[in-house]
Amino acid sequence: MNQTPNLDPGTLIATPVDVRSSPLIAHRPIPIDAVSLNDPIWSPRIRINRQRTIPGQYRFLEDTGRLDNFRRVAGGCDGEFSGLYFNDSDVYKWLEAASWALAQASDEEREEITQLIDTAIGIVASAQHDDGYLDTYFSCERESLRWSNLKDCHELYCAGHLIQAAVAHARTTGKASLLDIATRFADLICEVFGPVSDGKREQTDGHPVIEMALVELYRLTGNRQYLDTARFFIDVRGRGSIGGDPYHQDATPLREQREMVGHAVRAVYLNAGAADLLAEERDPALRSALDAMWRNQVSRRSYVSGGIGSRWEGEAFGADYELPNARAYTESCAAIGSIMWAWRMMSLAAEDNTRWADAIEHTLYNALLPGLSLDGEHYFYQNPLEDDGHHQRQPWFGCACCPPNIARMLAMLPGMVATVTTDRSVGEADVSHDTVWLHLLAQGEVRVDLPAGGSIVFEVRTRYPWYGEIEIEVTELVDAGNLTLQVRIPGWAEGASGEVNGESLSSNETAAGQYATLTRSWSVGDRIKLSLPMRIRRLEAHPRVTENAGRIALMRGPMLYCIEAAGNPRGDVRDLVLGNARDLHPGWRPEMLGGCVVISGTAELDPPDAGWSNMLYREVGEGRAGSTESVAMQAIPYHLWANRERGQITVWLRRSQS
Amino acid sequence: MNQTPNLDPGTLIATPVDVRSSPLIAHRPIPIDAVSLNDPIWSPRIRINRQRTIPGQYRFLEDTGRLDNFRRVAGGCDGEFSGLYFNDSDVYKWLEAASWALAQASDEEREEITQLIDTAIGIVASAQHDDGYLDTYFSCERESLRWSNLKDCHELYCAGHLIQAAVAHARTTGKASLLDIATRFADLICEVFGPVSDGKREQTDGHPVIEMALVELYRLTGNRQYLDTARFFIDVRGRGSIGGDPYHQDATPLREQREMVGHAVRAVYLNAGAADLLAEERDPALRSALDAMWRNQVSRRSYVSGGIGSRWEGEAFGADYELPNARAYTESCAAIGSIMWAWRMMSLAAEDNTRWADAIEHTLYNALLPGLSLDGEHYFYQNPLEDDGHHQRQPWFGCACCPPNIARMLAMLPGMVATVTTDRSVGEADVSHDTVWLHLLAQGEVRVDLPAGGSIVFEVRTRYPWYGEIEIEVTELVDAGNLTLQVRIPGWAEGASGEVNGESLSSNETAAGQYATLTRSWSVGDRIKLSLPMRIRRLEAHPRVTENAGRIALMRGPMLYCIEAAGNPRGDVRDLVLGNARDLHPGWRPEMLGGCVVISGTAELDPPDAGWSNMLYREVGEGRAGSTESVAMQAIPYHLWANRERGQITVWLRRSQS
Secondary structure (H helix, E strand, O other), X not given: OOOOOOOOHHHOOOOOOOOOOOOOOOOEEOOHHHEEEOOOOHHHHHHHHHHHHHHHHHHHHHHOOHHHXXXXXXXXXXXXXXXXXXXXXXXXXXXXXXXXXXXOXXXXXXXXXXXXXXXXXXXXXXXXXXXXXXXXXXXXXXXXXXXXXXXXXXXXHHHHHHHHHHXXXXXXXXXXXXXXXXXXXXXXXXXXXXXXXXXXXXXXXXXXXXXXXXXXXXXXXXOXXXXXXXXXXXXXXXXXXXXXXXXXXXXXXXXXXXXXXXEHHHHHHHHHXXXXXXXXXXXXXXXXXXXXXXXXXXXXXXXXXXXEOOEOOOOEOOOOOOOOOOXXXXXXXXXXXXXXXXXXXXXXXXXXXXXXXXXXXXHHHHHHHHHEOOOOOOEOOOOOOEEOOOOOOEOOOOOOOHHHHHXXXXXXXXXXXXEEEXXXXXXXXXXXXXXXXXXXXXXXXXXXXXXXXXXXXXXXXXXXXXXXXXEEEEEEEEOXXXXXXXXXXXXXXXXXXXXXXXXXXXXXXXXXXXXXXXXXXXXXXXXXXXXXXXXXXXXXXXXXXXXXXXXXXXXXXXXXXXXXXXHOOOOOHHHEEOOOOOOOEEEEEOOOOOOEXXXXXXXXXXXXXXXXXXXXXXXXXXXOOOOOEEEEEEEEEHHHOOOOOOOOEEOOEEOOOO | OOOOOOOOHHHOOOOOOOOXXXXXXXXXXXXXXXXXXXXXOHHHHXXXXXXXXXXXXXXXXXXXXXXHHHHHHHOOOOOOOOOOOOOHHHHHHHHHHHHHHHOOOOHHHHHHHHHHHHHHHHHHHOOOOOOOOOOOOOOHHHHHHOOOOHHHHOHHHHHHHHHHHHHHHHHHHOOOHHHHHHHHHHHHHHHHEOOHHHOOEOOOOOOOOXXXXXXXXXXXXXXXXXXXHHHHHHHHOOOOOOOOOOOOOOOOOHHHOOOOOOEHHHXXXXXXXXXXXXXXXXXXXXXXXXXXXXXXXXXHOEOOOOOEOOEOOOOEOOOOOOOOOOOOOOOHHHHHHHHHHHHHHHHHOOOOOOHHHHHHHHHHHHHHHHHEOOOOOOEOOOOOOEEOOOOOOEOOOOOOOHHHHHHHHHHHHHHHOEEEEEEOOOOOOOOOEEEEEEOOOOOEEEEEEOOOOOEEEEEEEEOOOOOOEEEEEEEEEEOOOEEEEEEEEOOOOXXXXXXXXXXXXOOOOOOOOEEEEEEXXXXXXXXXXXXXXXXEEEEEEOOOOHHHOOEEEEEEOOEEEEEEHHHOOOOOHHHEEOOOOOOOEEEEEOOOOOOEEEEEEEEEEOOOOOOOOXXXXXXXXXXXXXXXXXXXXXXXXXXXXXXXXXXXXXXOEEOOOO
């Protein structure tokens, strides 16, 4: 039964994107278990993720019939399939999240999670057909309908998540129990799908993810058919095989596409898979398409939170500059997909420019994190930037894509802190030079095994993102030799300063938006200090973002802020006018919302109907400006909204009265 | 077969809302054929409606299988039902439009339209079941499913449109051929639907319209069961009989509702039916609910065009102040429903306040009229206030509610020009005093038969809405005696002036937002002159309408303006900054778009990326303002957009550069 090549435990590392052997890559990952975070934001969330979220979600899989759908197929098809046709994918995403979580689990946690994983794998295995096919919706009474509606029915989407889960499980446990299931299904998919000239089905799935999954399965197994089939799925897209519409990412061949359109999650998953392909094969047309699409996303179709997806209808991107706040869709899953895509793009080249890591960090704090409650057991599907308090996090959803997606992203996150690159052109021709890149600034310990052998361990000590002082100390060195550390100075950190062992860095070396390049023959005890200015920044939006005209958003460091009714009892937060208030100041509030820095100041309250008497439109100059009143205002980090009593919230604040 | 009371031709008048015998009404209608318009806007549209639109739509009914669905039922159920399950309603709406059109048709037109009507009635009749039931979707293979899904399947919606068509046909032809069909079906509905305590089905339809229809059938026939059943359908709503959701107007009992929610067309159709009920029965709770809902609509949930429905998802109202421009849904049918509702509300009392007629006129010009092309054969379903030029009028739709709805509204429109009220408290106790109200200001002839006997004919001479000079001359008088003319001075017309037979009216008499009250013993040849100031008005939106912050819209008289790429070749119209430009001036352009007044002036062009370098967000003060350039700008009446080459259009213009 075991058709999978034996896994060599020596080659396995716990990382979702293992590009160590990919020919066209610069950044190589370090494994999740090489990073131990101890920061104020991620560390508690990741612990809660292992201890509460993952066991809690398993119970939902059980209680909502998602596991029963597998048991039903195994047990002779009694009763009815329950829930949505793609519910299998929730089981797989949970399996992936749980598998990555193992990489950082304590013994006790590992035992609990392993038991749940093994039980789930047993249940999943029991529903696999003899030919490898596995989809509980298209089993039993719908068995003859297999592959009959690829556009709508998510068969390859579910398969993709199964494969991703299997890769995670293999990499963190060395076991092939889930991988066997996934490769058997993947083999069937490779047999069925491909060019019609090869006698295959020349068609793809309405919801991408199979692309990323197959490339990673290729990386794990070395079996080239998976890469070939991934490329096929990218090539066939945009050629009308599933109806040709933008929603399903089928309107334009990817290499010709320049704008982000249609269903946001589908779009970024597809692009992440395409970026995976670029690590394996030269494809300039694909590269320029992805570059153009990224530019379009960040300069025309992203929220100030980093969230994407402007439209409820179709969970979709809107037109350029179409960014409504209260009706923002900004699905948590879309933020996750955007991070996956950016990570893969960043890995392709050793750019001394922090744009990718800035986007990743910004999206993590301001678009992914809002999706999760402080207790780790409630989720947002949509993440609006303005709301009247009705929108609240839920423990689960009928369409439950987001909860396990957030769980897997948190479990993967330590693996995004640092990477390593090797440059063979530096120094003597045949001596490689290693560079360790610190992308995410967070307190913890990072261990990097260097490609050339040797290793370095450093400790990061900081209260970032609440404060800008960061100390990095080298604590262990083994055969590290000459080594470059590249430490990210975020694009917003103009005026950053730093020193190494007491010696100041030049302002060029700590320029914002670049990595501080520190090449030394390092010694244990060496200390790097960085100081990032954490002043409050007032952002305005491009004039074509009509919804934000005359409004400003507050940021401090990487954190976007919002104001909600809870801390602003006077009036409605939408009526606060910030004017040119210069008294905004940050303050650490250890007791509030798990501990955070709030921004306080004075605003003018412009009563909503002052001068308007219930009119909706009036002639300019017709009404008198109402008299305003100075009130204290308090802004909190946006990701913490809706953790207190319900009420109006808004990210964008009025700048002036008119 | 003929179960309908014989129609007394002497009592029939061609009006959609015949409240002459309604006990709780002030305004009584004058028939469509009593008004002969000769104005620059409606007159040509109404003529084209008779000559091209109505015959053209009949061909669509035929070509798209809508008539074949009836033939199929009659012919033994061969083949398949084609199209949407409520396609019968398009046939009925067309029959209604064609019937009202007869009221103003020339002999030749009447012959053509009558032939089409009679053919259609024959086809419809052939599909009626023996028990009176008539719905081609729920016939043949779906016969056993009758009334099985009232929430979604529009059976009573189709019935309502059948009844409305039958009333129109009876009132304009005196024939009972369609009325017989409708009353047989209505009788069945009255038998089936009602309180469960009467052994009936206590449920309503997902899409209102049956309420208006049954009240009007009661008015035509005098059969009280139709009124009782209409009241039942209003009472049962909001009690969960069809799922309890706002989309289907079932979340709240109508008398408790205060806000406009859910599907916009459903909402205003229901409220129009409820207002019909108020003309027949005292119901203070219903009246306050409708008043509150109207206030909510006009002061929180209407576009500056008068359009309603902010959301594409659910074709629905949004939250207060949620009024996106490019993504406005503003369905043409919703504007029509809003006019129907306002007309009925206006009729209830003799208010010396033009708010209802202002709303009707404003919605006609700026929310209904944009739905129709100049050629009268292309329609908008949605009417956005900003667009990139992709949104274009179509000759027909799969869901074709709007085209025949626009056709019936145009055919009805002359009947909305004037009304008559009778006040028994003026003068001697038992001598009534008649007042003729002129609501819509448009060139033409109006003949009013007075309730007390006698009649008056007056001619309106004006180039309104392009110019503000209006002359009204009494041209015939029969036993008119002492009579009041109330002539509407629109709310925007501050500074209006007037005279009667050369004698000036006081400024109180011509105050804006009231009717000029002119009581005289009139003589043939008497002349009223009014002068409404037509200055260009710059409107701003309530600060909570975030999408319009810092923007202004231009109006002149009743006309909303927009700018489109066609007349503004330099730059993108969204980048034009109007500033405090004082050189805006109107100009008559006979050759343009059928003849219209354009507004010209100078704006500053602020290039879209000036100071932004492809950024979407930046720190306030970070970028330099780009240098602007003065360019000529030209605004056209909003209803005329998309009649030239495609391009960007916008109603709201930037007020300043920042």
